[in-house]
Amino acid sequence: MKLSESAGSETTxxxxxxxxxxxxxxxTFDLDVRYGxxxxxxxxxxxxxxxxxxALIGPNGAGKSTLLNTLSGIKRxxxxxxxxxxxxxxxxxxxxxxxxxxVEDNLRLGAYRGGSRDPGPMYELxxxxxxLRYRPAGGLSGGEQQxxxxxxxxxxxxxxxxxxxxxxxxxxxxxSDIARHLVELNRQNGTAVLLVEQNAQLALNIxxxxxxxxxxxxxxxxxxxxLISDPAVRAAYLGGVR
Amino acid sequence: xxxxxHRNIPSFASVAVGLITLALPLFLSSSNIEIYVNxxxxxxxxxxxxxxxxxxxxVSLGQAAFYGIGAYTAAILAVHGWSPxxxxxxxxxxxxxxxxxxxxxxxxxxxxALAFGTLAxxxxxxxxxxxxxxxxxxxxxxSGIPPxxxxxxxxxxxxxxxxxxxxxxVISLIIAGNITRSRPGRGLRAMAASVSGxxxxxxxxxxxxxKDFTLSGAYAGIAGGIYVFFIGYLSPDAFPVIxxxxxVIMVVVGGIGTVSGAFVGAALITVISQVLSTLGTGPxxxxxxxxxxxxxxxxxILIVILRLVPSGIIGALSKLFNKVQxxxxxxxxxxxxxxxxxxxxxxxxxxxxxxxDEI
Amino acid sequence: MTAFVEYLLTGVSRxxxxxxxxxxxxFIYRVTRVVNFAQGAFAVFGGFITYSLLRAGMPQGISxxxxxxxxxxxxxxxxxxxxxxxxxxxxxxxxxxxxxxxSEAIGMLIWGTTPITYSGLAGHDFVIFGAFIQRQYLxxxxxxxxxxVGLVYVFGRTYFGKAMSACASNPYAATLSGINVKRxxxxxxxxxxxxxxxxxxxxxxxxxxxxxxxxxxxxxxFAAAIVGGLASPxxxxxxxxxxxxxxxxVAGYWSPSNETAVALALLVVLLLWQSRWVRLGxxx
Numbered sequence: 001m002k003l004s005e006s007a008g009s010e011t012t013x014x015x016x017x018x019x020x021x022x023x024x025x026x027x028t029f030d031l032d033v034r035y036g037x038x039x040x041x042x043x044x045x046x047x048x049x050x051x052x053x054x055a056l057i058g059p060n061g062a063g064k065s066t067l068l069n070t071l072s073g074i075k076r077x078x079x080x081x082x083x084x085x086x087x088x089x090x091x092x093x094x095x096x097x098x099x100x101x102x103v104e105d106n107l108r109l110g111a112y113r114g115g116s117r118d119p120g121p122m123y124e125l126x127x128x129x130x131x132l133r134y135r136p137a138g139g140l141s142g143g144e145q146q147x148x149x150x151x152x153x154x155x156x157x158x159x160x161x162x163x164x165x166x167x168x169x170x171x172x173x174x175x176s177d178i179a180r181h182l183v184e185l186n187r188q189n190g191t192a193v194l195l196v197e198q199n200a201q202l203a204l205n206i207x208x209x210x211x212x213x214x215x216x217x218x219x220x221x222x223x224x225x226x227l228i229s230d231p232a233v234r235a236a237y238l239g240g241v242r
Numbered sequence: 243x244x245x246x247x248h249r250n251i252p253s254f255a256s257v258a259v260g261l262i263t264l265a266l267p268l269f270l271s272s273s274n275i276e277i278y279v280n281x282x283x284x285x286x287x288x289x290x291x292x293x294x295x296x297x298x299x300x301v302s303l304g305q306a307a308f309y310g311i312g313a314y315t316a317a318i319l320a321v322h323g324w325s326p327x328x329x330x331x332x333x334x335x336x337x338x339x340x341x342x343x344x345x346x347x348x349x350x351x352x353x354x355a356l357a358f359g360t361l362a363x364x365x366x367x368x369x370x371x372x373x374x375x376x377x378x379x380x381x382x383x384x385s386g387i388p389p390x391x392x393x394x395x396x397x398x399x400x401x402x403x404x405x406x407x408x409x410x411x412v413i414s415l416i417i418a419g420n421i422t423r424s425r426p427g428r429g430l431r432a433m434a435a436s437v438s439g440x441x442x443x444x445x446x447x448x449x450x451x452x453k454d455f456t457l458s459g460a461y462a463g464i465a466g467g468i469y470v471f472f473i474g475y476l477s478p479d480a481f482p483v484i485x486x487x488x489x490v491i492m493v494v495v496g497g498i499g500t501v502s503g504a505f506v507g508a509a510l511i512t513v514i515s516q517v518l519s520t521l522g523t524g525p526x527x528x529x530x531x532x533x534x535x536x537x538x539x540x541x542x543i544l545i546v547i548l549r550l551v552p553s554g555i556i557g558a559l560s561k562l563f564n565k566v567q568x569x570x571x572x573x574x575x576x577x578x579x580x581x582x583x584x585x586x587x588x589x590x591x592x593x594x595x596x597x598x599d600e601i
Numbered sequence: 602m603t604a605f606v607e608y609l610l611t612g613v614s615r616x617x618x619x620x621x622x623x624x625x626x627x628f629i630y631r632v633t634r635v636v637n638f639a640q641g642a643f644a645v646f647g648g649f650i651t652y653s654l655l656r657a658g659m660p661q662g663i664s665x666x667x668x669x670x671x672x673x674x675x676x677x678x679x680x681x682x683x684x685x686x687x688x689x690x691x692x693x694x695x696x697x698x699x700x701x702x703x704s705e706a707i708g709m710l711i712w713g714t715t716p717i718t719y720s721g722l723a724g725h726d727f728v729i730f731g732a733f734i735q736r737q738y739l740x741x742x743x744x745x746x747x748x749x750v751g752l753v754y755v756f757g758r759t760y761f762g763k764a765m766s767a768c769a770s771n772p773y774a775a776t777l778s779g780i781n782v783k784r785x786x787x788x789x790x791x792x793x794x795x796x797x798x799x800x801x802x803x804x805x806x807x808x809x810x811x812x813x814x815x816x817x818x819x820x821x822x823f824a825a826a827i828v829g830g831l832a833s834p835x836x837x838x839x840x841x842x843x844x845x846x847x848x849x850x851v852a853g854y855w856s857p858s859n860e861t862a863v864a865l866a867l868l869v870v871l872l873l874w875q876s877r878w879v880r881l882g883x884x885x
Contacts, residue, residue, distance in 0.1 A: 072777060096774040098767045105763045112764060113779035152778065299691060303698075347873050354636030354694050358823050359872050362865045365820065369862040483816055487698060494695060534710045541703030545682060548692045548699070 023050045024085060025160045025192045026071065031080035033063070033070050033216075040066040041216045044080070048160055051190040053183070055203035055224060057237055058213035064196040065093055067213070068162045071194075086159030093164040095145040097152070099138025103129055106137045106148050110155025122151040125185060143174035150182070160192040167199045175199070179206050200237035204228040212237075256502055260412065267404035275400035277516055279472055282407035283465040284508035288492045289418045289501060290454075290461030295490075296499015297422075298451035300353065304360030305489045307367040308459045310481035312337045312466025317384050317476045318377060326390045326471065333467030334460040341459025342452070349451050364486050371478040383477030390471040403472045410468065411505070414461055419501045421457075484537075488515075491544050497554025506555055514539060607732035608853040609846065614738040615807070616845020617745040621800040622822030623837035624752070625793035630831045631769035632782070632789035633684050638697040641819030642704035643797025645812065646672045648805035649712045650798075655719050669798045676794015680787045701815055708812030721806030737806045744803060748796070752834060765789070769832075797822075817861070821848075824868035830875050 027047035033040045041063045048054045056064050069075040071082065072090035089110070098106050107119040107129075123130040126147045132140060137148050146166065153161055163182070167175040183206050186193055197203035204210055204224040212220040212233065220227065227233045270278055291305050312333040319329035344363060351359045372381040379385075390397040390406075397406055470476050492511045496503025515536050522532035547554065622640055629637045647668050654664035683696050721737030728734065756762040767775045768785040775782050800818075801810065825844050829836025844864060852860040 074773075074776065090777050092774065092777060096771055096777070098770040098774060100770045101763060101766060105767075108760065109763060109767050109775075109778050109780070117760065156779075295691075301691060301694060348869070351872055353691060355827075355872055355875075357638075357694060357698075358636070358820065359869060361816075361820060362868050362872075365817075366862055366865045366869075369858075369865065373858060373862075484702070487702060490695060490698065530709050530714050534706050537702045537706035537709070541699045541701075541706060544699035545696055545703070548696050549682075549686075549688075552689075552692055 024048070024083070025050050025052075026085070026088060026194065027083045028067075028071070029081040029083070031067070031070065031082065032078045033066050033075060034078045039216055041070070041077075044213070044216070044218055046194075046211055046218065046221075048192050048194050050085075050159070051186065051192055052209065053186050053193045053195065053207040055200075055207040055210035056194060056196045056213055057198075057200040057203050057210060058219070059236075060198075062213040063216040064213050065164055066216075068092075068164050068194070068196055071162055084160075087156060088160050088162060089153035089156040089158035091146075091149045091153045091161065091163040091166075093168065095142070095149040097137040097140075097145050097148050100136055102134050103137050103140070103148055104133040107151050107155050110152035111157075113156055115155070115157050117155070119151070119155065122154060125154070126151060126181060141174075142170050143178065146170060146174075146178055147181075150178070154185070154191070158191060160194060162194045162196070164196045166195060166197055167202060175202065182206065200233070201228075204238075259502075259505070264408060267401045267408075270404075272400050275404055277512060279400065279403050279407050279468075281505075281509045281512045282404070282411045283469055284489070284492060284512060285411050285505045286407075286414045286465040287458075287462045287489055288496065288508050289414050289504035290458030291489050292493045292496070292499055292501070292504050292507075293418055293421060294451070294454040294458045295493050298454050300349075300451060300455075301357045301490060302360040302455070302458065303357050303483070303486045303490065304363040304367075305458065305462055306481045306483070306485035307364040308337050308341060308462035309466040309469070309485070310367060310371075310478070311340060312463030313470040313476055313480070314371075314378055314384075314466075315463070316467035317387050317470045320387050320471075321384060326388055327392050330390065330464075330467045330471065334463035337463025337466070338456050338460035342456040345452050345455040345459075349448075349455055361483070361486070364481075364483055368478055368481070368483075378478075379476065381478060383475055383479075385475040387470060387474050387476070397471070403468070407468060410464060414464075415501050415504065418504070422499070422501055488540065491540050493554075494544060494547055495554060500554065503554050510555070511540075511543075514543075603731040604853060606730040607734070608849040610729070610732065610734055610738055612846035612849035613842060614741040614845070615804070615848065616825075616842035617741050617838075618800045618804045618841070619821050619825045619844050620838040620841025621745055621748065621796045621803070622818060623825035623828075623841050624834045625796035625800075626822055626826040627829065627831055627834050627837045628789045628796070629680075629786075629793040630826070632765060633680075633693075633786040634690055635683060635693045635697065636823065636831065637679070637683070637790070637793060638694065638819060639679055639700040639704060639815070640793060640797050640822055641815030641817070642701050642708075643672050643676060643794050644801030644804065644818045644822075645704065645708055645810055645815045646675055647798035647801025648810045649708060649717065649801075651802050651805065652712070652717050652719050665802045668802050669795050672798025672801070673791045673795035676797070677787055677791045679794070680790025683790070684783065684786050701819070704815060705812050712812060714811065716809035716811045718805055718809035721803075735807070737803075741803045744799065748799065749838065756834075820868065821864065824864065824871065827868065827871050827875055 024047050027045075029045050031041055031044040033044075044063075044067060046054070046056070046067075056067065058064055066075060068090060070077050071084075071088060072092075098109065101109070104119055107122055108117045111117045119133070123133070128144065129147055129151065132144060137145060140148065150161075150163070166178065166182070170178070179202060182193060182195075185191055193207075195203055195207060204227055207224045210222065210224045210227050211218050212227070220230070220233065222230075228238070267275060267278060287305055287309055291302060294300055294302055315336040316326075316329045316333040319332055320326045324332075348356065348359050348363075371378050374380065375382075397403060469480075473480075488511060492507035493504070494507070495510055496505070496507025518535040518539060519532040522535045622644060625640050625643065626637060629635060629640075650668040650671050651664050654667055655661065659667070679697070679700050682700065683693050688696075721735070721740060727736070754762075756766055764775070764780050765785050765788070767778070768780060768782045772782045775785075800822075804810070821844055822841075825840030826837045828840030828843065844867070847867065848860050848864055851863045855863075
């Protein structure tokens with residue numbers, strides 16, 4: 001096992017590892033992440049295929065955000081391996097827009113690593129943003145900020161988009177609207193999506209496969225349609241208020 | 243068990259230091275007695291500042307002003323016919339009240355803003371003194387300060403002052419030590435570990451801050467009071483901005499939030515500055531050399547310590563002591579239990595993985 | 602009237618210099634959350650280096666430009682010492698205090714203790730409303746205006762400027778977008794150095810400087826920056842002008858010896874007023 005030094009950056013998977021299928025865009029192998037002495041993730045292996053939509057569900061504190069932060073290079077793994085075939089862009093929890101900057105500047109900064117800085121395609125994806133383009137992002141509604149955050153990530157022209165808590169703090173109607181856009185984007189551009197979501201119902205509805213993360217380990221994995229009817233998943237994540 | 247030993251050994255060391263410093267004035271020349279007294283006075287000021295920096299996580303650049311206010315309080319009262327002892331006791335009280343009153347609004351500021359706010363207090367102090375000549379002697383200063391008397395005992399020789407200072411230092415450090423122990427685990431944290439941790443406990447910290455700020459005022463006040471009787475005259479030149487900065491350096495050198503660090507920092511910096519001024523003074527040397535040397539050395543000490551040993555000398559020593567402890571055969575075996583125990587810190591991650599690789 | 606105009610124009614030109622210093626504080630603070638105590642030292646170096654270059658026979662403009670560039674590099678070095686690696690904010694502040702006294706030591710070693718000055722723009726003073734106005738005021742006005750316009754352009758229009766603002770606005774999101782926030786911090790220190798250096802270059806012909814002038818320059822610049830809560834370059838300019846003018850009016854109509862105390866009292870009041878609105882000091 002080797003430590004992947006380039007987690008979250010553009011790396012091509014090593015060909016010597018036969019485990020990585022050619023259509024895999026993102027994969028982790030036995031990923032360990034710690035905060036000091038606290039183990040946040042242990043032996044986590046997930047993979048996302050090209051153009052695939054994958055959900056990551058699980059209770060609060062299971063390590064879902066930690067996994068995404070590790071994938072995007074914010075947090076260094078303590079062990080294991082990350083393979084990334086292409087570009088990854090991350091939509092962080094709580095949107096994290098640049099509040100003082102305009103919507104357009106927010107989007108343009110998404111292309112900081114290179115590529116086109118023209119936000120035009122984003123306005124086609126989310127037409128609402130077009131008329132808000134010169135407004136400071138801080139003054140937007142939660143849903144609009146979520147759109148800005150998604151578009152800013154898309155400006156990097158990623159092969160895989162990781163989204164942390166899409167629905168957090170948003171009204172159900174707004175959530176379903178944004179989710180619909182995300183599915184549309186996935187179908188049209190073939191951008192793979194790894195979606196971390198508290199709302200398991202929503203996540204399983206719009207994805208094809210899913211992982212259940214519990215106490216820093218992968219507890220279950222399978223097709224989203226299978227998981228949605230799984231009694232254990234139903235009891236733990238779909239039965240309650242959420 | 244380790245923890246208990248760890249706590250006992252410094253206290254044994256401090257008893258030893260206490261006895262040595264108690265005997266020292268008997269053997270010192272009069273110019274060295276002056277250094278001794280200065281170290282003691284600075285230890286008192288620094289102990290107060292260290293509490294503020296260590297527990298409230300705040301820097302005050304106005305400590306020399308409090309030192310000065312204590313000195314002026316004692317001097318003005320004594321010159322106007324008050325009993326010197328009463329004047330001396332009034333010094334910390336007046337300074338503490340002033341610090342408390344200034345602290346209520348000023349401590350709403352945090353970090354950098356507070357540092358500049360207190361620096362402003364210091365500069366205002368320096369700007370106001372020359373304008374209040376009738377009371378304070380202005381920029382010329384005050385002289386004719388009567389000798390200090392406690393009952394029929396007149397404190398006049400350097401050695402008398404050395405013992406007076408020794409007693410006040412011990413009392414100050416015991417009080418500061420009790421405060422430190424009453425707030426377990428919070429020492430060093432504010433500065434050395436996590437800055438956000440300092441503001442985490444909200445109301446409690448706000449209270450500590452005002453208390454520490456007031457107490458740091460009282461400490462500076464009593465030190466200033468003793469200083470003025472020891473020196474016998476007073477001028478605003480004795481309280482420059484650099485003195486405030488020196489106090490901060492002493493705190494940093496000794497170790498922020500450590501009581502024994504106050505003494506170590508004060509002693510080390512005072513001795514270094516004395517050595518530098520001796521080295522830099524000579525018939526063929528430029529007159530500004532001592533200042534250049536001391537400023538340069540202060541700056542380097544400050545920067546090097548904060549970059550390399552942010553816990554200060556006391557912190558570094560106790561860390562070293564810990565290491566020696568855990569490396570000794572008595573210590574429980576850490577390596578070899580399992581892979582998990584080997585890698586409890588981030589530093590060991592890579593090592594752990596080569597280990598796991600072998601497995 | 603004559604006196605009023607003189608005080609006003611002197612106040613405005615000194616205020617513009619304070620504004621340059623204040624903007625240095627603001628840019629460094631916005632990107633790094635460090636309030637750079639050594640900001641005043643940049644100005645002192647600016648004046649000292651210009652003085653030495655002039656004495657070496659360099660032309661005025663070139664000397665001044667080289668001095669600004671040199672101080673920008675000093676700023677970069679200070680930035681690296683202050684923020685490289687993982688370091689708590691409070692430690693950073695104390696390090697900048699260390700850099701400030703290190704600068705005093707260097708200044709004293711190289712340039713000595715006597716105040717130094719040099720003449721500004723050659724030519725006669727001109728007269729407005731009967732008040733004698735130094736030509737240097739004109740230079741100060743033009744230079745600072747050029748700098749303000751340049752900064753408005755860079756931060757308002759260029760991609761680089763937006764990226765730098767992004768670091769100030771949300772460092773976490775900036776990192777996610779691939780912006781190297783630390784490197785932007787170094788650039789901010791360089792910019793702070795250049796602005797402080799220019800302030801020193803411009804003010805030295807008006808009031809001679811000594812190695813230890815940095816503390817009062819730093820605190821005045823800081824006071825001006827506080828007007829905008831350390832976050833707004835525009836309000837820092839306003840703050841600079843306010844402090845410059847107030848200082849001159851207090852000195853002119855009341856007493857020069859009250860100038861410092863009044864300015865400092867104003868600073869404390871401003872600090873307290875600001876702390877009601879924003880959490881100053883960066884220790885969130």
